[in-house]
Amino acid sequence: MRHILLWMARNRWLKEHLPRLPFARRAVRRFVPGETADEALAAAEPFRAHGIGVLFTRLGENLSDLGEAQAVADHYHGLIDQIASSELDGEISVKLTQLGLDLDPDATFGHVASLAEHAARSGKTFWIDMEGSAYTEATVSMYERLKAEQPNVGVCLQAYLRRTPADLHRLLPLHPAIRLVKGAYDEHTAVAFRKRGEVDGAYLSLAVLMLPRAAAGDLRLGLGTHDLALVDRIAEIRPRRSVLARRAAQGSSGAGPRRAQPVAANVDQVIVVTSAGFPKTCFEVQMLYGIRARDQVRLAASGYRVRDLISYGEAWYAWYLRRLAERPANVAFALRQLFG
Secondary structure, eight states: OHHHHHHHHHOHHHHHHGGGSHHHHHHHTTTOOOSSHHHHHHHHHHHHTTTOEEEEEEOOOOOSOHHHHHHHHHHHHHHHHHHHHHTOOEEEEEOGGGGTTTTOHHHHHHHHHHHHHHHHHTTOOEEEOOOOGGGHHHHHHHHHHHHTTOSSEEEEEETTBTTHHHHHHHHGGGOOEEEEEOOOSOOOTTTBOOSHHHHHHHHHHHHHHHHHHHHTTSOEEEEEOOOHHHHHHHHTOOOOOOHHHHHHHHHHTSOSTTOOHHHHHHHHHHHHHHTTOOOGGGSEEEEETTSSHHHHHHHHHTTOEEEEEEEESSOOHHHHHHHHHHOHHHHHHHHHHHHO
């Protein structure tokens, strides 16, 4: 089923004709509240009362004209102003191909730098979304370049890509903001893990690597997943005393070149504070609009930081098919819309 849906997402004929059908438009309304920024902002309002933040993204990718990229950038500048005037805990996330990456990378960088600077004036993080693996290196490189100029920028990493651990280690010195997702594109097995257990394992390993840094304030971590069992596993992770800490502790009780009292004191202090587990506030749980809404409220009420991703716009077809491919329950919902 997953492979069929991902094939449908790539099919040009279906992309042109299927969105015109009434049942398709009905089904997508669960996940896409509208086609305009005003509709997206209205959909965000109910989350305010629960202390749930919002991440907005206007759907679209792989533009064919730089003039379209300018229009997209202008749209996002307007959205940043609307978020600020509404005093909403809202941020924006963009795809680089939506800003012309295929056509002119330097022009794309100019757009993202301007948007990041605009977001910074409101104290907001500007996010770069991740696309298919053909764009991973260009996206990571542009994030590095942008982070050197603007500290308030984040990037999405996909756990199922085999290269992601190396990308993460490459970004850690930058004190990055990372949104970790499993990955939704149809990638070759040489590029990405395809079995669910492998993907979950990769996701968990990456989260374990980032949690201590997130708890120390050196990294902002967003867990972009609807897998509550996986979130629970991550939340139950306990910090481990490192080899460095053990050596430092041994050195503090005897003579020798390994004596490192300041390091031992710092590490032991962290261990004492976090011995019961990492605090819930050291990461965000980030879920899509229309999925697990009650669980989002429950998690926020229990002390987790939660952010809802609201996607909107006319170019919803490929995005929607990838969402259906991620969860069988989404397919069942779409079928109910077809025959309901």
